[in-house]
Amino acid sequence: MRPYPVSYIAYLVHFHATRDYFECHELLEEYWKEHPGDGLADLWVGLIQLAVGQYHERRGNFRGAGSLYRKSLSKLERVDVEAAGLARADLLRKLEERADAAGAENAEGYRDINLVVQDEKLKSLCLEECARLGVIWGTDSTMVDESIIHRHKLRDRSGIIAARREALRARKE
Template sequence: MGKYPDAYIAYLVEFHATRDYFECHELLEEYWKEHPNDGMGDTWVGLIQIAVGQYHERRGNRRGAAKMYESAERKLSDEQLMQLGVDTRSLRAQLQVRREAVESGTSFEDIEFKLWDEELIQLCRQACDIRGLIWGTASPMKDEEIIHRHLRRDRTEVLAAREEALWKKRADRQS
């Protein structure tokens, strides 16, 4: 692993090139859960919440978006964002604008992370090139697959794991 976790670079690429905010959330949540003691937990959660906020806002769930933006603002650490190559002042200003926009009912806009680290920018652009993506692409406002990702995902494994846990819990109570 280099200076930045691969999952973080993947998150940034999804956030700025595909605008698949649900996938952003999935990528970074998996990384966060696998690295609970890296000292960045609140910042990872804050970044996840930004993606979830954008997902909700684009779908028209203004209340959910506002809650996510507010929570992200509280979770994010300026020092850790700087370590992650993010211009904190710009991001915080955009979060405030988005929160106010959802509260007043104005139209959706993508958040753009202003990155200050040229190495990180290059890594993200290289990842985009490999996948044939364009950094800074606007949200696909008519792509139902991306806009409603949570409704279309395969949850077979999650449901099976829940059922297995339920059966185990019942068996433990009976013994």
């Protein structure tokens, strides 16, 4: 893989240290949309879906989490996850387990997924970023911080709403 994108390193830091899965989604989605020809779309989308699955599962939306874990698994099975510095077999196994657990009739509840970063250079870059931000790699999810658990409800959506209105107006014309 080429040098790791800064957005990917930030994704991994938020995924493992702040557990801000909404931010993981935002970071990697922006990168993916800005680099449509990099040939890694399935990797980026699969990792976005993984983060959104964690976000939903932590909020108790097990059906949504299970669906996203399955979609993520479908994408990540087709790409070279190891080129992204991650342990492929471990990641796919964890996705399968979480998809099954989230889809169970009496879902067992939320658990953080920790990805095995097997590229020592990537792990070092992530740990340096953690130190810079004052966060700790491997920290468990907060189950009380509403600003992280329900972030989609608390963000300013005025720009999104305005863009949707404009798109609707343009279609009507």
